[in-house]
Amino acid sequence: MKARRLTLSQRRQLAGVVFALPALALVIGLIGVPIGQAVYYSFTQWDGITTTWIGPSTWSQAFHNSDLWTALKNNAALLIWVPVALGLPLAIAVLLHQRVAGWKIFRSIYFLPTAISWVVLGLVAERFFAYQGTLNSIIHAIGLSGVTTNMLGNESTALSALGITFVFTMIGTNTMLFLTGLATLDPSLEEAARIDGAGRWRIFRHITLPHLSRFIQLAFVMTVIALFSALFSLIFVMTGGGPGYATTTMEFLIYQTGFSQGQFGTAALYGLILFAITGVVGIVQLRLIGSDL
């Protein structure tokens, strides 16, 4: 009996499934299973060795924990640095795009932080903001000794120092992203606008900025996600989450809860909350990129 032959369309679908299987297995194994485990452990008390099922009360208890709210509040406070982390690279990119003298050297300099480990950047920033660090030396040198401050040692200023360092770390990536966007801008559009009577600001406002909107959206989402999920190394080397909880963000709280206090179940729960926050940002990103502007 002759075997039934698959149609071309069915064979293509089958090939698609076969090729997707290895990637699917990796995604399930490396992402799906840990997420499932985290969900399970969030309902338990787990010290790393023994697991005790508690149930949904772990979630209600967690939301009564002031440390969680402090961490969320710190994350929210750091959001004010996002416009700076976008605006500064945008300004730099626009200037570099004008092909100012030495623009290639400047481009490399601005990209340098991206190529350096955030641990190293954190150490440099720690030395910069320290009481006897570079910042205060500069303030002394220009005769403003009265305003010297221990930014990292002060609860009211430590988070700002962290935010400034974060902006510094993001400058390279976002500048490159905006430069890429500017490179795709048809120069004749700017020329047309010049002939239409527009000056530099109006060209930027009406031509350049709308063209960059997709790139700005992407940079925004990447920056927010980095803010929520990539600050650990900076915090670890600069402040250790302190003074007090002044610079403890969600991801640092997860580390402290799990590895310092041995409450891995609670840490898993915090991890899920952070996952939900970054998930929402990610979905917004997909919507924006997929949308027809």
Next chain:
Amino acid sequence: MAAITFDGVTKIFAGKPAVDSLSLHIDDGEFMVLVGPSGCGKTTALRMLAGLEEITTGRLLIGDQVVNNVLPKDRDVAMVFQNYALYPHMSVAQNMGFALKIRGESKDVIRSKVSDAAEILRLTDYLDRRPRALSGGQRQRVAMGRAIVRSPQAFLMDEPLSNLDAKLRVEMRLEIARIQRLLGVATLYVTHDQVEAMTMGDRVAVMRDGQLQQVARPQDLYDRPANDFVAGFIGSPPMNLLRAGVARDGDVTLSIAGQSVTLPERLASPYHLANGEVTFGIRPEDIVVGATGLRARVERCEALGAETLVHLSLNAKGASQHLVAKAGPRTTIVAGDDLAVTFALEHAHFFDVTSGATLRVGS
């Protein structure tokens, strides 16, 4: 509206002149076409007029005002770009009204002017669309619309039809000429297409290697080219340019590819023809294929429908020269035929072999 004057304008790029001492006057309301091969400097000249390129030396005037150091936004000229340069994030109406908005016109004025221009350009139904939702011809009309709503001193057009298909190009050629005459604004139109130049311009300026070769009305350019470059550039197919020996003894005897042609004195007298060599020019339509004349062999025939281009080789005593003649649409001539050709010598042209300049008396 105003006249435009290039007064010895030069533009140097990397030590080499892209435009070399260009002097050209465009009257108010005149449609001037700047034509030439790629790299001849025509677009650079246009961009200098737009203010997008700085002028190295010379003066550029719009009306009575020298605009060498005037910013593009203050020159009050409108430009249509080769790729249209429509703002992709704006609607057709916003594209057309952008310059008015920048100028600070009220919304009512902008709406009214855009509406008027859209009517002239038959774009009324497309005002809310984005450029990407338009066809090539519609985009081209939007680019035109953006220029005309401003009522500028001058229109500048940089090969605006080059991205359109052949049929649309013919339509838009007529359309642009119609609108220009309707508005009566001085226009500088850059193209490499000599058909556009001949059909659209009140006058045509031919450029080569940054230098102006000739400025004349289209028919004058065709009938009385100033040099062999213009003769070869204007006309499709171009003028045949053949090396010819001249022997003057009352009448003039021309020796072309080893064969002799007698030029009567009355036809030779408008030219400075001395014994020696000249470049002999004859247009394809001025070659008659018949039973007597110079011997030629048919190399190839191109049937274009309305006519047939016959590629011929004049061949005798080891000398060979190629030329193209026009024959009727249903000619029986085929490749390999041996024919005889005669020239309508009253339409012949003679150019200096070295300089290429016409030998016409008084030129």
